[in-house]
Amino acid sequence: xxxxxxxxxxxxxxxxxxxxxxxxxxxxxxxxxxxxxxxxxxxxxxxxxxxxxxxxxxxxxxxxxxxxxxxxxxxxxxxxxxxxxxxxxxxxxxxxxxxxxxxxxxxxxxxxxxxxxxxxxxxxxxxxxxxxxxxxxxxxxxxxxxxxxxxxxxxxxxxxxxxxxxxxxxxxxx
Amino acid sequence: xxxxxxxxxxxxxxxxxxxxxxxxxxxxxxxxxxxxxxxxxxxxxxxxxxxxxxxxxxxxxxxxxxxxxxxxxxxxxxxxxxxxxxxxxxxxxxxxxxxxxxxxxxxxxxxxxxxxxxxxxxxxxxxxxxxxxxxxxxxxxxxxxxxxxxxxxxxxxxxxxxxxxxxxxxxxxxxxxxxxxxxxxxxxxxxxxxxxxxxxxxxxxxxxxxxxxxxxxxxxxxxxxxxxxxxxxxxxxxxxxxxxxxxxxxxxxxxxxxxxxxxxxxxxxxxxxxxxxxxxxxxxxxxxxxxxxxxxxxxxxxxxxxxxxxxxxxxxxxxxxxxxxxxxxxxxxxxxxxxxxxxxxxxxxxxxxxxxxxxxxxxxxxxxxxxxxxxxxxxxxxxxxxxxxxxxxxxxxxxxxxxxxxxxxxxxxxxxxxxxxxxxxxxxxxxxxxxxxxxxxxxxxxxxxxxxxxxxxxxxxxxx
Numbered sequence: 218x219x220x221x222x223x224x225x226x227x228x229x230x231x232x233x234x235x236x237x238x239x240x241x242x243x244x245x246x247x248x249x250x251x252x253x254x255x256x257x258x259x260x261x262x263x264x265x266x267x268x269x270x271x272x273x274x275x276x277x278x279x280x281x282x283x284x285x286x287x288x289x290x291x292x293x294x295x296x297x298x299x300x301x302x303x304x305x306x307x308x309x310x311x312x313x314x315x316x317x318x319x320x321x322x323x324x325x326x327x328x329x330x331x332x333x334x335x336x337x338x339x340x341x342x343x344x345x346x347x348x349x350x351x352x353x354x355x356x357x358x359x360x361x362x363x364x365x366x367x368x369x370x371x372x373x374x375x376x377x378x379x380x381x382x383x384x385x386x387x388x389x390x391x
Numbered sequence: 392x393x394x395x396x397x398x399x400x401x402x403x404x405x406x407x408x409x410x411x412x413x414x415x416x417x418x419x420x421x422x423x424x425x426x427x428x429x430x431x432x433x434x435x436x437x438x439x440x441x442x443x444x445x446x447x448x449x450x451x452x453x454x455x456x457x458x459x460x461x462x463x464x465x466x467x468x469x470x471x472x473x474x475x476x477x478x479x480x481x482x483x484x485x486x487x488x489x490x491x492x493x494x495x496x497x498x499x500x501x502x503x504x505x506x507x508x509x510x511x512x513x514x515x516x517x518x519x520x521x522x523x524x525x526x527x528x529x530x531x532x533x534x535x536x537x538x539x540x541x542x543x544x545x546x547x548x549x550x551x552x553x554x555x556x557x558x559x560x561x562x563x564x565x566x567x568x569x570x571x572x573x574x575x576x577x578x579x580x581x582x583x584x585x586x587x588x589x590x591x592x593x594x595x596x597x598x599x600x601x602x603x604x605x606x607x608x609x610x611x612x613x614x615x616x617x618x619x620x621x622x623x624x625x626x627x628x629x630x631x632x633x634x635x636x637x638x639x640x641x642x643x644x645x646x647x648x649x650x651x652x653x654x655x656x657x658x659x660x661x662x663x664x665x666x667x668x669x670x671x672x673x674x675x676x677x678x679x680x681x682x683x684x685x686x687x688x689x690x691x692x693x694x695x696x697x698x699x700x701x702x703x704x705x706x707x708x709x710x711x712x713x714x715x716x717x718x719x720x721x722x723x724x725x726x727x728x729x730x731x732x733x734x735x736x737x738x739x740x741x742x743x744x745x746x747x748x749x750x751x752x753x754x755x756x757x758x759x760x761x762x763x764x765x766x767x768x769x770x771x772x773x774x775x776x777x778x779x780x781x782x783x784x785x786x787x788x789x790x791x792x793x794x795x796x797x798x799x800x801x802x803x804x805x806x807x808x809x810x811x812x813x814x815x816x817x818x819x820x821x822x823x824x825x826x827x828x829x830x831x832x833x834x835x836x837x838x839x840x841x842x843x844x845x846x847x848x849x850x851x852x853x854x855x
Contacts, residue, residue: 308510308634311523312486312493315510322511324488328495338530340630365496367489374489374512376496 219294223269224259226251226289229282230274244268247287253320257368260295261320296321296366296375303387304377306357309342316359322374325361329378331385351386353379358387485519488512504651507641508615509634524656528737531606531659535729537741538655539605539721542664543613543621545682545689547597547714550588550621553580555688560701563587573627581620588624589685592707593714598631600718604725606655608635610648610662612669615640647671658740661724663717675742678720681713681828713828720830723748750783752826757785761799761806763820779823798823802840 226247234242248265255261269288276283296302304316304323313326327336333347343354353359361377361384368374379385482495489512492499503516515523531537541547556563567587568576577590601607609632611618618638626632637652639645648669650657662670662677670677684690685706687699700706707713727744764773775798776786787794790809797810797817810817822838 310509311526324493324510324513326493365491367491367498369489369512372489372512374491376488376491376493 218297218300219263219292220260221266221290221292222259223288223290224251224262224293226287227284228287229277229284232281232283235283240271243271243285243287247289251289251291255320255371255373257371257373260293260373263292263294265289265291294319294321296363296373298363298366300363301360301384302363303358303360306353306355306359309336309344309354311336311338311342314344314353316361316377323361323363323377324375325359325377325379329364329376329380331380353386360384360387483518484516485522486513486515488514504643505641506652508637508652520651520654523654527654528656528659531655532737535604537605537725537728538608538653538660539601540608540610540650540653540660540662540664542662542666542669543609543611543618545665545684546591546663546680547594547625547683548588548590548621549683549685549689550586551686551688553582553585553587555686555691556587557687557702560687563701573624579624584617584620587686588621589701590624591683591712591714592709593712593718594625597714597718598625601721602631604721605661606635607631608637608653608655610637610653612639612646612648614638649673650676658742659728661721661741661745675745678717678745679828680717683707683713716829716831720748746781749781749830752830752832753779753782753784753823756783756796756832757787757794758796758798758823759787759790759794759806761797761804762801763798775820775823778827782823782826784823796822796835799840807840 228243228247228250230239230243230246247268251262252265253262267290269290271288272286274283274285302318304318304321306314306316308315311327313324313329316323316325327334327344330344331346334344334351334353335347337343337345341354343352345352359379361379362381363375364378365376366373482492482497484492484494484497484499486493486503487499487501488510490498490501501514503514504520505514507513544550563578564580564587567578567580570579570581573579574595577592577594579588579590581588598607609618609622611621613621615636615638618636622629622632622636641652642648643651646669648664650660650662650673653660657673657676660676662673663680664670664677665680665682667674667677667679682689682693684693684695685700687702690697690699709715724741724744727747728739728741758779760770760776763775764770770776770788771786779786779798784796790797790806794810794815797806797815798820799807799817800819801807807817809815816835817840818835818838819840822833822835825833825838
């Protein structure tokens with residue numbers, strides 16, 4: 218799920234960047250540091266939309282660096298249990314398949330699929346329903362529901378399920 | 392829909408939960424709770440748990456604690472699982488993704504073997520690995536295939552950092568093949584990695600033939616990007632290796648290779664590597680291959696003083712090279728494994744078959760060593776003695792009429808003089824090493840002692 222929240226970060230700046238462009242340098246450093254990262258608490262920081270405030274800079278003892286507390290607004294994406302989202306299948310194995318929704322990695326175990334889905338090994342391993350109408354393989358889009366989220370060392374892993382109404386294969390990516 | 396007061400047994404598809412607690416979230420003027428989560432949604436989720444437990448008509452097998460710890464979220468999930476299929480036994484947690492069991496979602500202790508090359512964060516428990524290996528074995532038997540684990544550096548190819556290129560090797564830069572279509576070429580410039588790679592002669596045919604008999608794995612001590620790039624050069628269509636590319640980031644013990652991350656049974660796996668010490672636990676599965684030194688930096692790395700193939704402006708011969716010899720051995724072992732002998736295939740062990748093939752090389756030879764071993768040591772313990780016995784030769788310490796070969800390093804010994812008198816073969820130890828690497832008995836004339844004087848003492852390159 219996406220949120221637009223205010224976060225704070227202490228940015229360090231070397232005095233050579235002081236001057237007219239101090240604020241710009243600070244903001245560009247912030248963007249470089251923060252965009253694309255993820256923390257367990259807030260999820261993936263996707264984009265910085267604006268700066269709320271920049272506090273007074275404090276010179277660090279012993280070094281020449283100055284620390285500015287910066288409050289900024291950004292769009293974050295955090296997965297939640299129960300959330301339904303679209304994902305693209307990246308790898309199919311006998312235990313289930315791996316999928317990704319943007320930066321988020323998910324795993325759907327074969328226990329979390331309808332009972333009629335069978336694993337087919339081969340060159341292009343896939344899950345096929347018993348009547349052959351549904352085939353889930355690499356590069357397919359699926360609609361899945363997140364069943365569990367866990368954060369390990371600021372990496373977010375999710376388990377998903379396609380057992381349920383309206384879940385499962387969407388269409389095959391051309 | 393007011394969540395708190397709804398007590399009727401509504402068919403609660405879990406899609407209601409998200410909507411439900413968002414509603415509570417937006418309705419209530421909730422303050423962030425004192426727990427570490429800044430999002431109050433976690434607290435709302437807890438409220439949902441109490442309601443959904445009212446909806447349950449049957450008591451589930453799993454206990455669910457009433458306290459509102461973080462575990463409640465995952466336990467609710469397991470409730471739903473057992474609710475849907477209460478006939479299923481409690482989860483055995485065959486493996487983890489992140490730190491959750493990927494079957495039931497519970498947070499479990501992360502033990503087990505990490506299979507990073509399949510997917511990041513994916514681990515399997517040892518029991519599960521054994522189960523998968525059994526399934527794999529059956530599948531392979533029906534396809535009549537075994538497993539082959541291949542090393543990259545000095546086995547299938549030779550890579551050098553561009554910085555280490557010698558002046559006499561600069562001519563290679565103009566001979567590199569295009570990266571767009573790698574199927575015909577064998578020398579590639581990888582500017583973005585600052586490397587140049589030369590594939591060993593015969594490697595394309597080798598891979599094509601081997602993939603018919605074996606499921607191929609790459610296992611290298613390079614890092615993952617390097618391994619994947621080399622796999623693209625060797626296997627542009629991804630048909631030989633697929634995802635089975637194991638790099639040093641995926642190994643369990645540093646600087647050592649092991650079959651624990653290979654999903655194949657040990658008695659059906661063969662390994663092809665130039666370094667024996669990399670596989671401490673699996674010597675019996677290993678076929679040691681002669682190192683491929685194309686670039687000068689590669690020779691330097693191993694402190695060899697002879698010139699590399701690029702400096703000599705030559706290359707290994709394709710039909711008679713090392714890979715071709717190894718392919719023959721692989722074919723032989725494979726056919727021995729799958730030959731119809733009435734014996735159950737699951738009791739066959741590729742390791743003993745490999746030993747069998749090896750013992751045929753010097754079969755019928757009786758070897759005596761002269762001034763090869765230091766006098767203080769026990770001759771039978773010397774590695775060369777062991778190698779010779781592994782090759783099928785009988786070794787002895789004293790000469791007698793049945794001796795066929797005398798291995799010596801010096802002309803003047805009594806045993807050598809006896810051999811010359813009796814018209815027995817006199818060879819230096821390179822004859823045994825060559826048989827070991829080329830899997831074929833070599834003509835003794837090439838390893839006579841006069842040869843020894845010409846070459847350096849550490850020069851064991853095999854004659855073409």
